[in-house]
Amino acid sequence: MASETLYEQIANQLFEQIDSGVYSVGDKLPSVRGLSRQMRISISTALDAYRLLEQRDVVMAKPKSGYFVTRRPGAAPEMPSSNKALVAPAWVSQWGRAMHATSLESREDVVSMGRAAPDVTMPTLRPLTRMMAVETRKGETRSLGYGPLQGCTELRVQLARHSREAGLKLSPDDFIVTNGCQEALLCCLRAVTKPGDVIAVETPTYYGILQAIEASGLKVLEIPTRPCRGMSVGALEMALEQWTIGAVLVTPSFNNPLGYVMSDERKQRLAAIAAKHRMPMIEDDIYGDMGYQTQRPLTIKSFDEEGWVMLCSSISKTLAPGLRVGWCVPGRFYDQVEHQKYVASMNTATLPQLAVAEFMAKGNFDRHVNSASEHYRRRRDQMIDLIDCYFPEQTRMTRPEGGMLLWVELPNQISGVELSKLALANHIGISPGPLFSARGRYQNFIRISYSQEVDKRVVDAIRTLGKLAHSLIGVPTEPEKANIEVLV
Template identity: 40%
Template sequence: MINKDKGDHKYLLISGNIEQQIMSRVLKIGDKLPSVRMLSDQHEISVSTALQAYYHLEGKGLIESRPQSGYYVRFDPSRSPRKVEKSMPHQEIKTKEVETIIGEVYDDFVSPDVVRFSLSVPAPEILPLARLNKAMMQALRDLPANGTQYEQVQGNGLLRRQVARWSLEWGGHLQPDDIVTTAGCMNAIAYCLMAITKPGDTIAVESPVYFGTLRFARSIGLNVLELPTDPDTGVDPDDVKRALRNHNIKACFFVTNFSNPLGYCMPDEQKEAMVRLLSQHGVPLIEDDLYGDVYFGRSRPRSCKSFDEEGNVLWCSSISKTLAPGYRVGWVAPGKYLKQVKHLKLYHSITSPTAQQEAIASFLATGRYEHHLRKLRQTLHANSLRFIQAIGEYFPPGIKMSDPKGGFILWVELDKHIDTYQLYREAMQHKISIAPGAMFSLHDRYQNCLRLSYGMQWTPQVDRALRKLGELIRNYE
């Protein structure tokens, strides 16, 4: 019997139990599931609720319907590729010009008919575009001078109140005055780096790490120390402790929840230990929590900021990965560095876009965001399982892959002799875009790795693209 005290819909509870049995291999590929009528009787639910449970599992690619026969398990977790291992970055200077690769990949940003596995944002078809349009039109009507005037430097008041309210989801207790709005999360990170470092300083980061952060850090004259990173738990505080002993580190930067590109989620006890360690050494932590709302489990993971008692964590986020990438609405809670960040924003941009901030603020205030996130998480979780299954089937044996519990990203490690930049160029001839692994380090690493985004609707075109990508990889054998 299902637990009626739980707040989830009954069909989600039932489908979750079946999914757990599939993942633990209690139910194996080819096993027949109870008929819809039998499932209905077993759980004392309606036939339509039983069908919803099976539709939900079918949408994730875990089961399939066979005409005149019923539902059968079609997913075998044992057939998934092996997991990638902890990275051990060497600190040699990179000889290859990675900017060329990044420029080439992102020049294809808007090319038509390209299956864009390279882009780590949700596709428009899974976003609430009509409601966003209404929110924008309402903002233009409600704002003074139809949104053409400057906002205050710290940012839209309603938006900061909503971000503060939303912080309760991850154990935060932010106030509106703790927050500065920015033009997306990368802009927030940039302000933080400029606020707490100067040219010649060294910062420590996970590895692999988002290329935008690496490139910006180098552009302002910072040295970057890449730390070993576990694909499940991220950077170990013991590795940070060793780095602090051996290097004059002025700041750390970590993507703590469902990182880009490795996909790890740092456990809560590790986050707490990290905050405590860095506070003891007086080293600030810039936390990129861009993907925290896109979790596949029962609840949102906490952020390092929730353990911060001294204002030493600069927490950055935005709606670029969940709601509206092009609106460029983000924010930062910079703790004791609030004054410095506000001054930098004033010097660099004066204020943030007025209408976009107001539209996103009203979207969050009405409860539409929570409703949208529930649907988005279901879609992305289903996509992740379909991608894992397709890669296990289409790619050659022996590859390794991350196992994300949230976010948009899969990190795939191919045979050592495969150059994924060359693979990218071959794939683009078939209108398939990937992100070569060399983009995610400043050193000669990850040339045989690639990042794939599953932030789109699963379609026959996506399935064909993964099959073709597998064929191209097999050609290297």
Template identity: 40%
Template sequence: MANGELNRHEQLASDLTQAIREGLLKPGDRLPSVRETCQRRGVSPSTVFQAYGLLQAHGLVEVRPRSGFYVRPQPRPLRPAPQAAVPKPEAMDVSVSALAFDILESTRDPGVVPLGSAFPAPTLFPLDELARAGTRAMRRLRPEQVTTALTIGDPGLRETLRRRYALQGVPLQPDELVVTNGAMEALNLCLQAVTRPGDIVIIESPTFYAALQALERLKLRAVEVATDPAEGVVLEDLERLLDLHTVAACWFMPNLQNPLGAVMSPKRKRQLVELLARHGVPLIEDDVYGELYADGRRPPPAKAFDKDGNVLHCASFSKCLAPGYRVGWAAAGRHVAQVLRLKMMTSLGTSMPSQLAIAEYLVQGGYDRHLRNLRGALSAEQHRARRMVEHSFPAGTRVTLPAGGYFLWLELPPHVDALELHRRAMAAGISTAPGVLFSADRRFVHHLRLNVGHPCDPRVDPALRTLGRIASALGASQRQATGGRRRGAGAS
């Protein structure tokens, strides 16, 4: 019954979301009553309540006492979302680690408002339940388990993961999954498996700064491809780059791209996989945010369209269940043997207690319920924080409309330097992630990524207002300085 109800209520919520997005249900319209929806759709009242509750958690509807559910007015976009960048087609050496370390070190201070952090609030995760699951699992641990699955990972966890992928329409081979120390190890191992120093790797623009750090460490060169804030990698531009360069690999985030929040459609993912297969270029797929979609059903990974083992798919539990446990995995296709060899030569294995705790938690059930609650909390906070940005930041600010996750990507007015904004914000006890972190040539000078995944932190709203005031002051002073220079030039 649980799986049937889950599918029906998510489908009902997805259908209503689409009707709201297309304007068939307008702000202020009353949703059909629970009884009416039960009769029309042939579902139970609990299914309707779950669907309406999901819409409420995502900020799309509101409850009016003794009246029912109504479509909630949505925030008017400040301006159109940031446009896709037009990066240079040349290969570039990468050097971002020092800057990234200096900036991101600030997020470790609990006294700083963590708008620059890469993680959502730890209070959103079932840490007590995971601890109890770990205790139960460790009591049953057999001595031979410690070494028999040392490199490839615990067989119970791997089988559970394979089953979840199969239910999503992604069949994986029995020995294709390698458990790793978080997604970062998976991504680094996969990158190393298909490249050599000096090779060219195509990355998104903007891209996750950890991808740049990995390229820097392995002495690889980056070519950036235009990435649309809503639809992801621009395939036409990618094809031109593949014709222009000898490319060793691509590292992309087709689902909830960091920092943009873009999700490629299933059609474009299929086209991406087919394009790279024709060119013989492996795709390293970072799907660490794939479970944090806001509406409808989980978007399929690019791996779902991989017929040749050309997609090295990487993910983890760090952003959706167990931050700090450092349990990730790679489904490395035809490159799995090389990934295994590299893991054996580096970390050798992944913490067995962490693997067993998560495997026990998954088997006991409750993971999907936790994910629904997490998605709802993050989606509602993202909508709320976006409204705060609209009211607090200077005119001309553009902001993305992510399809889930917990990041907002801001394009500030041209007079506002995001790195200087970050420095002044840190002096006020607020961390941010300035846009220069997200490109090999530090092009995003006027951009900012904000982590809004802290729904229970009372410091977030004041911090957003403070950031808005700092950005306005920076813009005004820069415009004044520019105007003064122009008047001085005219006088001379």
């Protein structure tokens, strides 16, 4: 097991004190300065320890007041297990068949929990549609012609301003606007690799990333990843000694599907590894703005001094996937990525870019994301309670601190693919685990999205899923536990 860093040790001590009742829910913890004095650690170590506890959702920072206990750790669901072994690079396989199942879930009659799609019905998003209409009514011909390859200046200015929160000091000229994050990832991958190269990824990994790797003729090296702290940096270093790795691709903040946030210290180590090995590192930050805590996580890119990290993101999770507005900051690979963007799709449509730029400039982005995060946090707790209530005993799951996805480990005998098929026959969409691995691992896992309102339809769907899961292990459905009605 990797040894703990100092701030992790301090966080673990506080965690145990909260768990054992030394501090109760609502109690104020020592101030950052107080903790630093008490434990003889630096202010930044004390801050890192508190941030880790925030990520674990047991404390919360109140502006100008300090850190308070929000939850007894014992109340958290048990985390799913993880893969610890490093296995040789492989071609992506297996997921094609299961991919078919998720594509069916855009059907109207399906309760769709398999896709990582945001709730686009929230009132705070309405100005965006208005702004689209305003841009159209202006009657300018600008949106009708080819736009600049790098994207509209108005949007890149807003993105540069916004990126400060993620610890970045960027200029509008550092960005290339793309058709969603998927195109950004694909352009970055193709800009820095040639067919046959090996790409190191977390495991499990979002299947769209595996698809982009496969379609580019690249191999996947799955690096062991812990559900609560992310890719093992030690395992990556070992892999670099064993194999020639063309690029590393990571989603370190509110990861899909695991939901973790890598600590700043580990992000810094990844940036240092990229620089040391002169190796491109593609950072997918698509969920970075979607945390439930006050402070937005930093990016690996913020520790990148030599331009080896290529940052990719989009508005598909924060605002609206239908607008297909994404971007990348390719660092030292700018020219190569610009070429790939030209080859892939020339420019990105102008109208959505202008509407998103206006939405951001007017302060609507922050308003919407803050409000959406509150909804998602509540829906996460509701969904965890529902799964806890209706699924078989040994079910384990993550408790993400941002985003909209739960990674659920079912008892060994249950096939996630089988459950997804049965679910779809009952008009329920979920994502089967093997989709998230090049080697078809995670047979007994599923991913569930909790972005939509937890109404009667969703409660019924989870109850049905629970029954189907029980039927797959030949156990009659558990008697329903009390209190679940209060959720609806």
